[in-house]
Amino acid sequence: MSPTTDLVEIEQLLARYAVAMTRGDIDHVLKVFTPDGTYSAFGDTYPLDEFPALVAAAPKGLFLVGTPAIDLTGDTATGTQPLCFVEHSEHAMRIGYYNDTYVRTDQGWRLRTRSMTFIRRSGTHDSGRPHAFTRS
Template identity: 75%
Template sequence: MTAQTTAATDDLVQINQLIARYAVTITKEDIEGLVAVFTPDGTYSAFGDTYALDEFPDLVAAAPKGLFLTGTALVELDGDRASGTQPLCFIDHASHDMRIGYYTDSYLRTPDGWRLRTRAMTFIRRSGTHDSGRPHAFERS
């Protein structure tokens, strides 16, 4: 194995641990841990809008609670940047209703390790349509 292959493997493991941390922290409603997986200028996009980190506490508080079950991401490395797609199945804790879809991500290597720079949610509907969600499902204060 070459040094370049080893470095790429290390990067992929670190990125996959990062996004596993995202799924666990949001499932546990650990907002501080959730925010920590993003770069300081990181954003989350869904519901027809993009949200900055300072909006995460209200955004997560308004969201349904349950299990964020994610699959292994397909990641493309490009030096200190990367992009990826990760499948998601969300299961509501009260009804066990499911939402399925995928995240489209960009990652950045920082002095603290890899971090999410952007995460955008795409829902897969029963009709087969892929969309970013109902516009204005989250009301900003």
């Protein structure tokens, strides 16, 4: 494949993530990850089997993402994608960005890791409050 084709496929993968998160469709969210994929936030890393509980505990709303900056290296890539999350009931916003790793699989490009960084009003960039989510 050409680098342009790879970039478009990764961008579409990330668009599917944002749309599925907005719709609360955890099954489709999980499909954008590799089976060994992880999500990091709140001072911890979560394997995919814990991701549904993490999403269930999170506020619901619009996941508005920007075009990712992606660096391709053969069948792997890294990237950063800006995010503005707008909570549905009060329209409170959270802003930040994802740092990602991607891998080409037999099913196409998939997220291997996604790590959330929040941007605070103070200008601080952090992974969130460690106790914002409690594991069961």
